[in-house]
Amino acid sequence: MxxxxxxxxxxxxxxxxxxxxxxxxxxxxxxxxxxxxxxxxxxxxxxxxxxxxxxxxxxxxxxxxxxxxxxxxxxxxxxxxSLLPSRRLLAEAGSATLDRIAEETEDTAFLFLHDGLDALCVDRREGSYPVKPLLVDIGDRRPLGLGAAGLAILAALPDEDRGPVVDLLFNSREECRNRGRAKIETDLAVARRAGYADASAGLVSGVAGIGVPILGRAGIPIGAISVAGVESRWPQRRRESFADVLHREAYRIAKRLVENGAA
Amino acid sequence: MxxxxxxxxxxxxxxxxxxxxxxxxxxxxxxxxxxxxxxxxxxxxxxxxxxxxxxxxxxxxxxxxxxxxxxxxxxxxxxxxSLLPSRRLLAEAGSATLDRIAEETEDTAFLFLHDGLDALCVDRREGSYPVKPLLVDIGDRRPLGLGAAGLAILAALPDEDRGPVVDLLFNSREECRNRGRAKIETDLAVARRAGYADASAGLVSGVAGIGVPILGRAGIPIGAISVAGVESRWPQRRRESFADVLHREAYRIAKRLVENGAA
DNA sequence: GATACAATTCCGAATAACGGAACAATCTAT
DNA sequence: ATAGATTGTTCCGTTATTCGGAATTGTATC
Known part of the structure; x- marks a missing residue:
């Protein structure tokens, strides 16, 4: 104020x-x-x-x-x-993306929408690998900063916005306080450096997950895609190659948004 | 401008x-x-x-x-x-509500969030009646003004906002243009008069649905609950009694929002 | 019904926003 | 690659605009 x-x-x-x-x-x-x-x-x-x-x-x-x-x-x-078309288009554009990710990684792919202080899961696609970590259902919302998608979104916020948002998160979300501010700040720093968010540490043990943001033209994250699997199947090398897949797909979505968004 | x-x-x-x-x-x-x-x-x-x-x-x-x-x-x-707590709390508060509605009506209950020009389905509960019209999945978004929930939300907007929103809808949503402005305006008038939205006419034939808005304290709709069933099972009298159920539940949710929302 | 507190309206004073013009940075066309 | 045109940015004097004290009306409280 x-x-x-x-x-x-x-x-x-x-x-x-x-x-x-x-x-x-x-x-x-x-x-x-x-x-x-x-x-x-x-x-x-x-x-x-x-x-x-x-x-x-x-x-x-x-x-x-x-x-x-x-x-x-x-x-x-x-x-x-509501004049921003992105939110609606994202769900459409994301469907084919999830198909490809689930196919290539054999693990479970998620599409999240950036909604206030939460990441809202709007779509999910299961891969062929029989052990499926289905921690998040469609319609669920997780606070930003927890989970691969939320971390990716938070890390992608413009520098001047991220601080206030993190403050708000810790004021209003018990889950975030429980995890601890220091840990989340570190996660963010790591994510910013790597270009993708790795939530393998913080989640349920045995489950690994990475996520990347989907950016609108203004450079502000409007959502994220993520993929989750069994940790033992995910050595470092594999994570990085998955991150590449996600980046590629995030770019494809962003491109489609721009094409369709021009009114 | x-x-x-x-x-x-x-x-x-x-x-x-x-x-x-x-x-x-x-x-x-x-x-x-x-x-x-x-x-x-x-x-x-x-x-x-x-x-x-x-x-x-x-x-x-x-x-x-x-x-x-x-x-x-x-x-x-x-x-x-994002400072408005309603959107997050609504999903929590709505779960028990859907249980009760599905139980009492034996039909399928939906929880929608008001998201821009759309109603975004965030939860669903199926009733015991074996024929289930599952036109909308969790995560789907329908334009305001189509479907029971969207109609209920649109009808509950403050008078000064409804006009602009309807204009935007017809500018940007083909589905709305297809249905025709006149029809939607009539639906809205009827819904405002009755206090609940009846989408039995416009949807897939044979499917009936009604919805009521969930109002925040400012009197602005933040979401809606609706119930859908097989039209032949829904005589007028039944619809009205269902509308009563929905109103009761909408009120319960609103009350919970107010209680939890006071920071 | 009376009192206190809050919301709203008025109006003169002075501040703060306006906009013309000059300058700098970009883009475009040849 | 260069010149010309278009767009973005800064400056500063003028004046229209906002400001805020005080009076009025409205609303809660006892």
Whole structure:
């Protein structure tokens, strides 16, 4: 909240303030905030907050139900996000990808969507090898930073975003706290260096998994693909060759997204 | 774009302009826009757009990769959305709900998440009746306005948001155009009046389905539950009693969200 | 029903955003 | 490869715009 309020030379300050307000409202989640709460959280004057809120409301970014005088996040923001075609196209484009991965690796391939602080599993394909680690079902969501896909996504976030996201994760996800911040930070560093995430250590013992992010044009990860198998079958050399397969497929998906996405 | 630019008395104009810019950038999807494209789309002067973009960038709302000079939507916006706990909690809270619905109705129950212009199926429970219409798998996404859940969500949107969303749907979803705008508008009106969505007409013939929205505290739908069965088993009276069941369960979920959501 | 607290509206003052113009960096066409 | 055109960025004086104190209306609390 403070960060957005440091008046910076050459910047549009009313915009910084508005952003700070939206931040506070968003942080309240489904509870909503009163105007006075916003003034306290931001340090802005009452009239200022009110004026900005009115504008934000007319833009659909915040919402104030007629009866109750609390502010909530409005529908305009999700609507904005929905303009990005990637999320829908990813599932389509990913299907053939999973087929190929499962075929080549003989292990189980997963397609995840980046959804807030989670990686949401939207598709899965089982390989031919009889021992199948099916820890994640379609529809399940795992916190970013745990598991190969979540790690890949988190590691691929722009540097300036990753910090805040990690903070949020540790504030709101017990699973992450349990694993420990230091471990996750190391995993991230390793993943960034290697270009793929290796979650073989942290998961259920005996199960190995690697993942790579799928990047949109802006360079921001919109999802990830991963493959999981029995650890004993996965020497280092094999992991690296699998990582190559995943990279190749991630690139193919990204290319398809760009082609179809151009409206 | 124009709408956000009409200078309205008592409103913070720089904010309207910033919103217009974000709108344009978001609309470009994964393609990104150049600064001059923004000036054309908004009618703002070059310097103005540049200054606002710089601020938006420092807020993380838009992003400009160092090499390419195009603007994309930044990570700060999704990050903001992720502060809303509802999406994650919904899946948890919904599981027991689906059990009860499948049990009571003997038919198949679905849990959908509101995701942009789609309803995303995240859980499903089959009832005891041997003929099961399994048109939707977990992980599938259906456009809002088609199917019981999507209709329920669309109908539950605040009045001011529904119009724009419907417009977007018809711009970007062939399935919606195929069904025809008039039909969907009627479905919506009926759903709003009845308090639940009845998709028995539009789907595969012989299959009936109804759905109700799950509302967050702000009154905005964050998902929906629905139940589908064989049409011949579903006389009007039965549908209404099922709608009651769904309403009861939707309320239970909403209550749980509120309880757990208070951070 | 009365009191305190919060939300909203008003309006004069001054700040902060605007935009024309000059400059720098890119792209395009020959 | 070079020149010309288009686009992106910075500067700075002007003035329209936002700001915020104070008064008013509305809403919770006792």
């Amino acid at each position: 403070d960060q957005a309020l440091q008046p910076s030379r050459g910047d549009v300050n009313s915009l910084r303030r508005a952003a700070a307000i939206v931040q506070v409202i968003a942080a309240s989640g489904d509870t909503g905030v009163r105007l006075i709460d916003i003034t306290q959280a931001t340090g802005l004057r009452r009239a200022t907050v009110h004026r900005l809120c009115r504008t934000l409301q007319s833009l659909g970014w915040v919402r104030q139900p007629r009866d109750r005088q609390r502010y909530y996040l409005g529908g305009g923001l999700p609507l904005l996000m | 124009d709408q956000a630019l009409q200078p309205s008395r008592g409103d913070v104009n720089s904010l309207r302009r910033a919103a217009a810019i974000v709108q344009v950038i978001a609309a470009s999807g994964d393609t990104g826009v150049r600064l001059i494209d923004i000036t054309q789309a908004t009618g703002l002067r070059r310097a103005t757009v540049h200054r606002l973009c710089r601020t938006l960038q420092s807020l993380g709302w838009v992003r400009q990769p160092r090499d390419r000079q195009r603007y994309y939507l930044g990570g700060g916006l999704p990050l903001l959305m």
